[in-house]
Amino acid sequence: MPELTPPTPAVPLAALLDHADLGLRRLAGPDPGGVAVRWVHASEMADPVPYLLGGELLLTAGVHFPPEDATGAADVLDGYVARLARGGVAALGFGVTPVLEETPRALPRACERYGVPLVEVPPGTPFAGVARAVWQLMAQARHRELRRVAQAQQGLAAAAAAPDPVPAVLRQLARRLGARACVLGSRREELYAAGPVPPDDVAEAMRELAGVVRSGRAGAPTTAAEAAGGRRLLAHALGEGGTAALVLAMPEGGEAGGAAIAGVAAVLLSLLTARDLGAASADRTSALVRLLLGADSETVAPLLSGAPEPWWTVVHGHRRDPADPSPRASAAALAAALGSPLADAEEGGPVRVLVPEETGAPGREQVAVPGWTLGVSAPARTAELPGADAQAGAALRRAVASHTAVVRHRAADDGIGALLPPEDARAYAAARLAPVAGSPALLETLRTWLALHGGWDRTAAALRVHRNTVRQRVARAADLLDADLNDPDVRADLWLALRHL
DSSP states (O other), X not given: OOOOSOOOOOEEHHHHHTOTTTOOEEEESSOGGGOEEOEEEEOOOSOOGGGOOSSXXXXXXXXXXXXXXXXXXXXXXXXXXXXXXXXXXXXXXXXXXXXXXXXXTHHHHHHHHHTOOEEEEOTTOOHHHHHHXXXXXXXHHHHHHHHHHHHHHHHHHHHHTSSSHHHHHHHHHHHHXXXXXXXXXXXXXXXXXXXXXXXXXXXXXXXXXXXXXXXXOTTOOSEEEEEETTEEEEEEEESTTSOEEEEEEEETTOOTTHHHHHHHXXXXXXXXXXXXXXXXXXXXHHHHHHHHXXXXXXXXXXXXXXXXXXXXXXEEEEEOOSSOOOHHHHHHHHHHHHTOSOEEEOTTSOEEEEEEOOTTOOOOOOOOOTTEEEEEOOOBOGGGHHHHHHHHHHHHHHHHHHTOSEEEXXXXXXXXXXXXXXXXXXXXXXXXXXXXXXXXXXXXXXXXXXXXXXXXXXXXXXXXXXXXXXXHHHHHHHXXXXXXXXXXXXXXXXXXXXXXX
């Protein structure tokens, strides 16, 4: 859920200097109108920087300052101000009396040299009074921002009730923030837009940022921000699974409540575009109907991926939690993590997810999903999906055997088996394994046992059965197949057959 309240704004140093009750006087440094104070801190340490956050008005009475006529006194103050500048202090406030009767002459020179504003705090103005004035100014600024956000919310809500709500909301958003506001679709194309057209480099950066929030990767953010071409870019994912994105290009240094207003707009646009973005679900239904009515998979694939010539990755997943939910719940969980709605699961089998690749960039790296062991195929065209499914299954078995979170199929994994004609290999596998074909438990136990190099305990752990059960199943399979499993040639033959079954 986006943050719907603006952050506490900084206070311009000029506003403190204009505060009549404080009597502050600027002695050195840049124009206070461009200096923002985020905190107030009092310290008499020679090096307070390790205890600062940056952006402070640092107050000191000069307890640690050497006498002005002491040898090297100017160098000490120069080093002090240099450290403050490196630490990001917004301004230095020097309190006259009771320690020193006047500001040391070397202090303004050092502040000018390092660009640190120097403010003199007169006698009778306590440091606590300066801090209180800063908090009061911050509270007033925050109240103004909250009012601005509330007014923007009302304007956006009214726009959402207009006859053509999405463009109306974008126009309202662009006007409120002085920004370019766009809704970008699954291919990063502009579906709706309002506000001044940005330069080409900013427009490209907006498309890139849209890809970040709707990348389909596990754990992908729903919001993202960056700077480009002197503008602040902000993106929000819209729709189920980030089907589209709201992207803004705002002026740098715009109002503090801009992110909060954008968050409100993102919520509204997610609701308003749900019907349009629901076209993806309609496309999936259409693809299913066409398949049932006799269409081939290559014809309907573009409806599922959104690309005219799609690439796919097949992912097989094994949930490591022994208390697995139902197959349907497992499939939904992994599909959501991978950013694809195309998932399937059968009782006792892995979850299989079909992940459309980004157009023109097949083969993106699949990241781990907490609680899951994954096997990932090589990128494949639609006609190659059966082979990709086999690759993902083999990769999952290797992942389980090696206790690796993700194993991805590589071309080298095919090895010598790739030299066999696929049809001949499958026919041989079916004939060789026919005696155990009716027992999935024997097949899976034999497959896992061979993958784990005959390790009884590791096979038992991988299958979640007792090691004696593994021994009994392997012995039964060997008997039915009339195979000497102590012979490495026999093991290799069975392994290749199992891979092509």
